[in-house]
Amino acid sequence: MTKTIHAIYENGVFRPIEAVDLPDHCEVEFEVRSVKEDSERPTLDDVYSILTTSFDGGHPDDAANHNEHPE
Secondary structure, three states: OOOOOOEEEEOOEEEEOOOOOOOOOOOOOOOOOOOOOHHHOOOHHHHHHHHOOOOOOOOOOHHHHOOOOOO
16 A cells, blocks of 8 residues: 655654545555755744845835825
C-alpha cells in the first residue's frame, strides 16, 4: 500500500497533520520531501529590514496631505 501522509517534524518526531488509518505499531517506510524550504521563509531580520525602510512618496510630509484623496 502506498499513501501520502502530511506531517510536521518537531522535537525529533514526525507528527501527522491529519488522521492516519494505520494500525498501532505498524512499521512503515517513508521518504522525506520538504514541502516548503526554510530558505524561502524570511528571517526576522528580513522582516524588520522591510518594516524600517522609508519610502519616498514624493511629499515631504504625507500626513499633511491625508485628506487630499477622499474616498
